[in-house]
Each structure stands twice: as C-alpha cells, then as structure tokens.
Amino acid sequence: MSLFxxxxxxxxxxxxxxxxxVQDLVDESYNRIKEVDGEVHAFLTLNEEEARARAKELDExxxxxxxxxxxxxxxxxxxxxxxxxxxCASQFLDNFEDPLYDATVMEKLAKEKPxxxxxxxxxxxxxxSSNENSSYEPTRNPWNTDYVPGGSSGGSAASVAAGxxxxxxxxxxxxxxxxxxxxxxxxxMKPTYGRVSRFGLVAFASSLDQIGPITRTVEDNAxxxxxxxxxxxxxxxxxxxxxxxYTDALTNDVKGLKIAVPKEYLAxxxxxxxxxxxxxxxxxxxxxxxxxxxxxxxxSKYAVATYYLLSSSEAxxxxxxxxxxxxxxxxxxxxxxxxxxKKSRSEGFGDEVKRRIMLGTFALxxxxxxxxxxxxxxxxxxxxxxxxxxxxxxxxxxGPTTPTxxxxxxxxxxxxxxxxxxxxxxxxVNLAGVPGISVPCGFSEEGLPIGLQIIGKHFDESTVxxxxxxxxxxxxxxTKRPQDLGGAK
Amino acid sequence: MADISKEQVKHVxxxxxxxxxxxxxxxxxxxxxxxxxxxxxxxxxxxDNVEPTTHVMDIKNVMRKDESREWITQExxxxxxxDQKDGQFRVPSILE
Numbered sequence: 001m002s003l004f005x006x007x008x009x010x011x012x013x014x015x016x017x018x019x020x021x022v023q024d025l026v027d028e029s030y031n032r033i034k035e036v037d038g039e040v041h042a043f044l045t046l047n048e049e050e051a052r053a054r055a056k057e058l059d060e061x062x063x064x065x066x067x068x069x070x071x072x073x074x075x076x077x078x079x080x081x082x083x084x085x086x087x088c089a090s091q092f093l094d095n096f097e098d099p100l101y102d103a104t105v106m107e108k109l110a111k112e113k114p115x116x117x118x119x120x121x122x123x124x125x126x127x128x129s130s131n132e133n134s135s136y137e138p139t140r141n142p143w144n145t146d147y148v149p150g151g152s153s154g155g156s157a158a159s160v161a162a163g164x165x166x167x168x169x170x171x172x173x174x175x176x177x178x179x180x181x182x183x184x185x186x187x188x189m190k191p192t193y194g195r196v197s198r199f200g201l202v203a204f205a206s207s208l209d210q211i212g213p214i215t216r217t218v219e220d221n222a223x224x225x226x227x228x229x230x231x232x233x234x235x236x237x238x239x240x241x242x243x244x245x246y247t248d249a250l251t252n253d254v255k256g257l258k259i260a261v262p263k264e265y266l267a268x269x270x271x272x273x274x275x276x277x278x279x280x281x282x283x284x285x286x287x288x289x290x291x292x293x294x295x296x297x298x299x300s301k302y303a304v305a306t307y308y309l310l311s312s313s314e315a316x317x318x319x320x321x322x323x324x325x326x327x328x329x330x331x332x333x334x335x336x337x338x339x340x341x342k343k344s345r346s347e348g349f350g351d352e353v354k355r356r357i358m359l360g361t362f363a364l365x366x367x368x369x370x371x372x373x374x375x376x377x378x379x380x381x382x383x384x385x386x387x388x389x390x391x392x393x394x395x396x397x398x399g400p401t402t403p404t405x406x407x408x409x410x411x412x413x414x415x416x417x418x419x420x421x422x423x424x425x426x427x428x429v430n431l432a433g434v435p436g437i438s439v440p441c442g443f444s445e446e447g448l449p450i451g452l453q454i455i456g457k458h459f460d461e462s463t464v465x466x467x468x469x470x471x472x473x474x475x476x477x478x479t480k481r482p483q484d485l486g487g488a489k
Numbered sequence: 490m491a492d493i494s495k496e497q498v499k500h501v502x503x504x505x506x507x508x509x510x511x512x513x514x515x516x517x518x519x520x521x522x523x524x525x526x527x528x529x530x531x532x533x534x535x536x537d538n539v540e541p542t543t544h545v546m547d548i549k550n551v552m553r554k555d556e557s558r559e560w561i562t563q564e565x566x567x568x569x570x571x572d573q574k575d576g577q578f579r580v581p582s583i584l585e
Contacts, residue, residue, distance in 0.1 A: 098569060100561050194546050207544055236551035237544070305528040316505060323506070325578050330571035337583045342508040354507055355520055358498070361505040362521060375531050377541030382534065384542055416520060417527055433545030458545075 002163045003028045005481075008071055008220045011166070015062070015070055022070030022115065025166070026055040029072040029117045032164045039145050041137045042159035044077050045085045046118040054115050066113040067227055074159045074168040077119040078126055079103045079211065080200035084116070088202050089134040090124045092328045092348030103200020104235065105169060105211050105228045112227050117165050121155030124350045125319065126176055126204045128152050129422045132413045133352045140409065141183060142482040143448055147406040150180030156214045157184035161482060167215045167224055171201055173208045174307050175401075175426025178438035181214055182401035182451020185440045185480065187221045187468070188214045190426075192459050193433035194239035196225075197232030203318040205311035206237070208430045217478060218439060218469040222246035225461065241459050249462035250469040255289035257467060258394045262297040265399030265425055274400045277442030277450040282398070284474050290467075292398070295390050299382045303428040304420055306383065308356075309363050309376035310431075316360030322348065355416065380431050387432040391457045396467050400425055401438040401451030425453060435461045439468045440477035449477075493522045 003011065003025060014020045030048055037043055051072075058070050075081060078088045082102040087093040102110070123133035131139040131154030139154040141147040142162035149158040153170030157180035160168050170177040172190035181188025189212040196211045203209060213224035226247065231240045261282065266275050282292050324330035324344030331343035349357070363372040390397060402425060412419045429436040434455055441452035452471065456464035472478055498518045502509045509517065563576055572579040 096569060100565050100569075194548075233553065237546070237548060239546060299534070302531055302534065305531055308524060309528055309531075320506075324571060325580055326566075327569035328571070334581055337580050338506070339508075340581050341506040345506055346508040349507075354513075355517065357505050357507065358501055358517055359521060359524055362493075362497075362501045362525070365501060365504060372525075372528060374541055375536065376528075377543060378536035378539040379531050379534060380542040381539050382536070384545060417523060431545075 002032070004163045004166050004216070007217050008068065008166065008223055011071065012069065016064060022055040022058040023052070025070055025072050026051050026115055026117070029165055032162065036142070036162050037164065039140060040142050040158050040162050040164075041139045042121055042155040042162065042164060043074070043118045044087060044089060044121050044136055044155070047084055047116050051115050051117055058113060058115070063113060066111070067223065068109065068112040068114040071114040071167065072117045072165045073109070073114045074117050074120045074156060074165040075106070076122055076153050076156050076168070076170045078122060078171060078202040079105060079169060080202070081106055081116065081119065085119065086202075087119075088125050089122045089136055090348060090350070090353070091135045092322050092345070095329055096327055101200065104197035104232045106200065108228050108230070120153070120159055120168060123152035123154070124353050125202065125315070126152040126171055126173055127315070127352050127356055129175070129179060129419055130407070130412065131155070132409065133350055135350050138409070141406050141448070143185065143406070144446070146408055147448060148183065148409055150183035150406060152176040153188070153214065154180045157181050157186055157188060160184070160186045160214050160216060163481070167213055167220055169211055169228070170214050171209055171211050172430065173205050173311060174430050175423040177212045177214060178401050178426050178436055178451065178453060179423060181438040183406040183449065185449030185477070186214055186216055187218055187437065187439050187478070188212065189221050189225060189437045189461070190429065190435060191225060191229060191461055192239070192435045193430075194237055195229050195435070195459065195461065197230070197235040197238045199232055199234035205314035206318060207314060208311055218465060218472050219247065219250060221437070222250060222465045239459070244462050246462055246465050249466045251466060252470050252473050254285060254467060254470040257285070257290035257396065259285060259290055259292035260295040260390050260394035260397045261292050262300065262397060262399055263294050264297050264300045269403055270400060271404040273442075273444045274402070274404060274450050278398075278400050278452060281441045281452050281471060284471055288470055288474060295394070297386045297390070297428060299379065299386055300424070300428050302379050303383055303431060304424050306376045306379045307423070307427045307431060308359065308420060309372050310380065312356040312360035313363045313373050314360065316357045316364060319353070319357055352416070383428055384432040387428070387434055395463055397455040399453055401453040402426070405444040405446070405448035405450055429455055434458055435464050437464050437468050439472060440480075441471070441475070442477060443480070493518060493525060
C-alpha cells in the first residue's frame with residue numbers, strides 16, 4: 001500500500017490527526033521515483049532539495065484551510081515554474097534553468113500549499129501522442145514498459161499511475177491529457193476552453209490549449225480543478241464565468257441523466273475490447289438510472305485533418321519566439337542574424353516540431369491560406385455545431401477516449417498520419433471547446449487500461465464530474481495498480 | 490499526392506526560419522505532401538455559407554487600462570539570454 005492510494009481528503013485527515021507528516025508524503029514521492037523512474041522516465045527535472053525544505057516548513061506550520069496542504073504534485077514541463085527548469089522536453093530549452101515567473105496555475109496552486117516534486121516529461125512542445133517526441137529519454141507506460149504512456153502529457157499520466165506523485169498538471173490541445181490518462185489508467189480532465197488561464201503555459205495552439213489535472217480519482221481531480229480554474233486578467237481568452245465548487249457536484253446521482261453516444265465513436269476502427277468496455281459502462285449507467293441513445297457527430301471524421309491544419313498553423317506562429325535571442329540554446333555555427341535564427345531553430349527542434357512548423361507555415365502562406373487554413377476554420381464551425389445540436393437534447397456525450405489501448409513503443413513513430421489518427425476521438429472536443437474527462441473503464445487482455453470519455457457542455461464540468469464520479473463509485477477499475485498486473489514494480 | 494515541390498518546401502523553410510539539408514527537404518516534401526493530401530478531404534464539404542471559427546467563445550476585444558505595473562527587472566530579462574552586452578541582448582551582425 002502506498003500513501004498515494006488514499007485520496008487528498010483522506011490524506012488531509014491523516015495529516016490533521018498527525019498519523020503522517022508532509023515529509024512522509026514527500027519521502028513517498030522521491031522513494032518511488034528512485035524505485036521506478038529509471039524505467040518509467042516520467043521526470044525531466046527533480047525539485048528535491050526545495051521540496052524537502054518546503055515539507056519541513058509545512059510540517060512546522062500546519063494550515064487546515066489550505067486545500068492541497070502538503071500534497072506532492074508533478075507539473076508538465078511546458079508550464080512555467082519560477083526558478084525551476086522548464087524545457088518543454090526540447091533541446092532548444094535544455095538550458096532554461098531559471099524561468100522568470102510562475103504560470104497563473106502555479107500561483108493559484110501555491111495558495112493551497114502543495115509541494116512541487118518536479119517537472120514532467122512530454123512530447124516536445126506538446127506535439128505528439130506517445131511521448132516518443134521527447135528530446136530526452138521518452139516516458140514509458142507503467143503498466144508495461146514496452147508500451148507508450150500516450151502523449152503529449154505522458155509524464156503527467158505515468159507519474160500518477162506509477163505512484164510517484166499524488167496529482168499532476170498536464171495540458172491538452174487535441175487529447176494530450178485524456179489520451180495518456182486513458183493509456184495509463186488514471187483520471188484526466190480537459191476543462192472548457194477558457195476555464196483555466198493559459199498564462200505561463202508555453203503556447204502550442206492558442207485556440208485549443210487548456211491546462212487540466214491528472215489524478216487517481218474523480219474526487220481529487222475535481223478538487224484540483226476548482227483551485228486552478230477561474231478568470232485571469234493575464235489571459236484575455238480566460239472566461240469570466242463563475243467557478244462552481246466541483247467537489248459539491250459529486251452527488252453519486254445520475255438518475256434521469258441523458259447520455260448521447262455518437263455512433264462514429266463505436267464505429268469500425270475502434271478496437272473490440274475498447275468497444276466492449278464502453279458498452280459495459282453504458283450498462284452501469286443504465287443500472288444507475290441514466291438513459292442513453294445513439295446520436296451522430298456527422299463531421300467528426302474531418303476533425304483530424306481540421307485539427308492538424310489549425311494547430312500547426314497556430315504552432316508555426318507561436319514557436320516563432322524561439323529565435324535564440326532572449327533564452328534557449330543559440331547555435332554556435334552562425335555567421336549572421338538570420339543564419340543564427342535558422343541554425344538555432346534547426347539544431348534545437350526535433351523532427352515532429354519542424355514538420356508541424358512547416359505544415360503550419362505552408363497553410364498560412366500566401367496563395368494557400370484560403371484553401372487550407374480558412375477552410376479548416378469553417379469545418380471547425382461544423383464540428384462545433386454538431387456538439388451544440390446534441391447538447392440541446394442531452395446532458396453528456398459518452399464514448400471511448402481512444403480507439404485502442406496503448407500501442408507499443410516504435411509502432412507508429414515513422415508514420416505521422418497513423419499517429420495523428422490515434423487522436424480522432426479526443427480532437428473534436430478541443431475543436432468545439434467543450435470539457436472532456438477520461439476515466440478508467442476496463443483493461444485489455446494484455447492488461448492495459450482502457451479509458452471512458454465523458455464530454456459536457458461549455459462550462460458544465462460539474463455534470464461531467466458527477467457522471468464520472470458515479471461510474472467510479474460503481475466500479476473498481478480505478479483501484480487497480482500497475483505493480484499488481486506485471487507493470488513497473 | 491498533393492502538388493508540393495521541393496522548391497516550395499525550401500521556400501516555406503526559409504519563411505519558417507529553418508535550415509534544412511537536402512535530405513530533410515526530400516523527407517519533408519514527402520511528409521507534407523501526404524498530410525496535405527489527407528487534408529484535401531475537407532473539400533468534400535460545402536462550406537460556402539459557413540462562418541469560420543477563430544475562437545469557440547464569443548470573445549470580443551478585451552480592453553484594460555493602460556497602467557504601468559511591476560514586472561521583471563532588466564537584469565532578470567537578460568539572465569537567460571545566450572549573449573548580452575551593456576544591458577542588452579547581443580546578436581550576430583545583421584549585415585554581412
């Protein structure tokens with residue numbers, strides 16, 4: 001038994017009753033990291049000295065009002081942490097040891113006094129679905145290290161699944177929280193676009209990116225989101241919409257809940273084991289008094305093409321800031337300034353990042369803008385309209401998070417289009433800007449986790465959490481651990 | 490295969506400020522061709538009367554008062570720079 005088998009609420013009681021100390025929690029993290037991270041590679045940078053000092057400090061001044069008091073957290077390495085190395089898993093930022101400020105989510109977390117254990121591995125600049133695009137040793141799936149943990153927040157999901165931290169933050173542009181959460185058997189939430197401030201999140205595709213929590217339980221997830229959510233004047237796209245107390249929404253009551261199941265989400269291409277797990281989940285909901293009907297997300301098959309044009313276009317603009325002038329690694333082989341830009345970027349970026357910058361630059365270039373970028377923006381409208389229409393009649397949309405369980409390391413890395421297709425069920429959610437969560441709903445014959453995706457209306461994370469929580473309470477998938485099933489010991 | 494030439498790839502690489510080797514041009518021509526080819530499927534849809542979505546939320550211009558406030562110091566701003574001189578970022582010469 002690990003301390004991280006308890007929920008935040010349970011640990012809070014243990015701290016309060018002096019059964020454990022914050023130092024015990026932090027020890028648990030670093031001990032586990034020493035045990036498994038040589039195999040899992042979830043961490044890029046450890047914050048051990050600071051974290052241990054912080055734990056001691058917290059033990060000396062208990063604060064029952066702090067909602068994450070002493071809880072060990074891992075942070076995806078594209079979220080700015082003041083004074084703590086932030087690389088986005090890119091060689092370009094390998095030497096970025098001293099970020100000048102904290103992302104808004106870090107400031108919000110800090111008020112509730114968690115302990116930052118370290119920075120988590122990812123696909124470079126969040127571009128990828130397997131973590132194999134990390135420019136460091138890629139993260140492996142704790143359930144079976146021959147398999148990928150998913151991406152791009154692979155380190156965020158793997159660290160929670162392996163019991164290295166109690167919760168983590170990830171970011172999701174086309175599935176980057178939900179897909180690794182599904183592959184690693186944990187709970188991952190992508191909030192409504194605008195729900196969480198993006199200030200201090202190194203931008204990939206600004207109209208799609210959202211930060212969200214990864215945890216072992218829905219309850220813990222709701223608790224972290226209600227802390228990091230909210231309007232921020234530093235992010236003009238953050239929404240001025242009141243943040244409900246998500247933990248109050250966990251009523252365990254889904255009687256009368258109306259569930260829509262898009263037929264495209266259980267169509268050909270979805271693995272039979274995944275389909276079966278989702279059908280079983282629907283039976284669970286029926287037994288809890290909810291009803292479901294089949295619907296159609298007519299344009300979802302166009303989502304992947306739409307997404308790659310839009311996200312790459314935005315990325316090509318966002319990544320223009322990496323020019324070797326103000327931070328990062330500058331090429332030593334350049335004669336003049338333009339040459340310095342080109343060589344620094346070419347030496348610092350990996351293949352997938354270059355590919356997407358090229359695609360985006362092409363789609364935005366003169367003569368092609370209308371045919372590709374603008375066309376994709378129009379199809380985005382159609383995809384969003386599909387969701388709007390369904391949500392006139394239903395409370396949530398439900399389906400698998402991914403078409404298959406985790407795939408093997410090396411299996412898809414040589415073919416970008418096959419890799420992209422893996423995100424077909426998560427991408428529409430980002431394009432529409434609605435919230436979506438992945439919760440564990442079964443295991444494949446090989447012992448790999450399967451994720452159930454629950455999608456809600458704009459700003460209705462409460463219903464998403466309520467729906468996810470009721471399923472979790474009725475099942476025990478979330479209690480399984482990799483080490484019990486032959487994964488990383 | 491979509492019509493994208495090596496010359497176009499070199500032009501786009503220049504626009505994107507990426508130095509590419511002949512080998513990379515070869516690979517990128519192939520990859521971009523395949524991705525653009527795949528994206529052509531969007532042309533199956535009639536979108537003549539569809540408004541483009543730039544932003545899912547209906548956000549208009551977000552204004553604030555133009556007030557100065559504390560942020561970072563000049564020293565801070567320079568401390569991660571690859572090269573600096575006299576309190577400024579130093580770069581290689583622009584003219585040859």
